[in-house]
Amino acid sequence: MCSHYDPLLDAKNLRQHFGVDDIPPSLKSSLWPTYVGPFVRKHANADVGDEAVPFKELMVGSFGLIPHWSKDTSIAKRTYNARSETVHEKPSFRDSWRLNRHCIIPAEAIFEPDWRTGKAVPTRIVRTDGKPMGIAGIWTGWKNPANGEILRSFSMLTVNADDHEFMRNYHKPDDEKRMVVILHEDEYDGWLAAPADDCRQYLKQFPADLIAVSQTGPQ
Incomplete structure (x- = not known):
């Protein structure tokens, strides 16, 4: 599970790695649930047949999905991650899943607690090749x-990581190990365009040798 990450905010890198030309507004450089961050979605008019309309667009929203029926935004403190196994049936997530509201959350790094010393040590995790992470997610809109x-909002999708050589070292010893779904670059467009009944091939573990620790201790 991931409740803390550093978003990718540099316009040049967003263009290079995610193919979006939008310039993000001034946002916090490290995010927790309810904070506002960037996400990439399929452009709202991508299917109109106009070549001038890009396939993807950059949006901003709350980290933590706020379903349309929620009375306020406090639910975002509990909906920042969605289990891929149950996302289609959980009340908070099922409408976004049914409507194919897929997104990609661009991240410089994620943070997970390392409990191997008996205490939770905050650990910053990055890709070993220096590229940003493109985390698979779902998004929605909420009317105040x-x-x-x-207000738009998003949630990161997760998969089981009990057998993952790297991510099995994080979270409490007796807890199920989970990890966010980090997409490969050649999967970005496919994930955004895939219908709900034909997209689970994207929901898998990211190779252990492609992620590593960049920093430990207080962040």
Whole structure:
């Protein structure tokens, strides 16, 4: 599970690695649930047949999915990760899944607790090749009942990692080991375009030799 990550905010790198030309607004450089961060989705008008419309667009939203029926945004503190095994049936996530609202969360790094010393040691994890992570997620929009404004939000998808050579070292010893779904670059467009009934091939572990620790201790 991942409740803390560093988003990719550099416009040049977003263009190079994710193919979006939008310039992100001023955002926090390290995010926790309810913080606002960038995500990439299939452009709202990508299917109109206009070559001038890009396939992808950069959006910003709350880290933690806020379903349309929620009375307020506090639910985001509990919906920042969605289990890939049950995302289709959980009330908070099932509408986004059914509507194929796939997204990619661009990240410089994720943080996980290393409990091997008996205490939780915050650990910053990155790709070994220096590229940013493209984390598979789902998104939605929520209408604020007070002012009618639309707030977008997103959640990272996770898979079991009990047998993952790297990620099995994180979280409490007796807890199930989980990891976010990190996509390969050649999977980005496929993930964004895939229908709900034909997208689970993307929900898999990322190779252990392609991720590593970059920093440990207080972050």
